[in-house]
Amino acid sequence: MQTILVIENDAANRDTLLRILEFAGFHAVGAENGDVGIQKVKALLPDLVVCDILMPGLDGYGVLDWLRHDPQTAAIPLIFVSAKAEVSDVRRGLELGANAYLTKPYTIAALTAIIKAQLSSHQAIA
Numbered sequence: 001m002q003t004i005l006v007i008e009n010d011a012a013n014r015d016t017l018l019r020i021l022e023f024a025g026f027h028a029v030g031a032e033n034g035d036v037g038i039q040k041v042k043a044l045l046p047d048l049v050v051c052d053i054l055m056p057g058l059d060g061y062g063v064l065d066w067l068r069h070d071p072q073t074a075a076i077p078l079i080f081v082s083a084k085a086e087v088s089d090v091r092r093g094l095e096l097g098a099n100a101y102l103t104k105p106y107t108i109a110a111l112t113a114i115i116k117a118q119l120s121s122h123q124a125i126a
Contacts, residue, residue, distance in 0.1 A: 002119060003027045005046040007037035007063060008081075009055040013104075017050060017081070017111075024112050034058030038066055041073055048119055053082040053093070061096060068097045075125075077118040081106065 004026045008014035014030045021028035029044060031037035034051075035058050041049065049067065053060035060080055067073045077099040082089070085103040093101045099121075100114045 001025070001027045002047040003029065003044055004115065005029050005031060005037065005040055005044065005049045007031045007034060007049065007051040007055070007060070009033050009052060013052070020108055020111065021050075021115075024115075026115075034060065034063045037063055041067065041076070045072070046076065047122070048115060049076055049078045050081055050115070051078055053080055053084055053089075061093075064093075064096055064098055075122070077122050079114055079118060081111070 004021050006014055006017045006028060008017060009032055014032065018028045018030050029040060031040045033055050037051065038058065051060045051063050060082065064078055067076055067078060079100040079102060080093045080098045081102045081104060083104045090101045099118050102111060102114055
């Protein structure tokens with residue numbers, strides 16, 4: 001079973017994402033902020049990370065930067081899920097190395113399709 005780490009500071013959003021992913025057949029683990037997320041990435045080496053951008057402390061951009069600069073985690077796909085919906089926000093996230101960017105609100109179908117596509121692409125490369 002593939003493991004997905006959800007880094008989201010809003011507890012209701014995080015719990016919803018975890019339930020959606022578990023229902024879709026993934027092993028989903030939550031982290032309440034970027035710092036906890038980094039610790040869980042180190043411990044679990046998940047197959048994919050779903051991460052909010054706007055969080056107190058280490059934000060999503062900081063998480064992405066850390067992932068991409070650690071050889072052990074550099075290839076883990078990261079999907080930003082954010083309320084930052086301007087074209088410039090999406091472009092910035094992708095230019096910094098996110099594999100995909102989904103704006104809130106999103107549909108369950110869109111979320112699961114993007115996750116499955118990223119996992120399939122990652123497996124094809126690995």
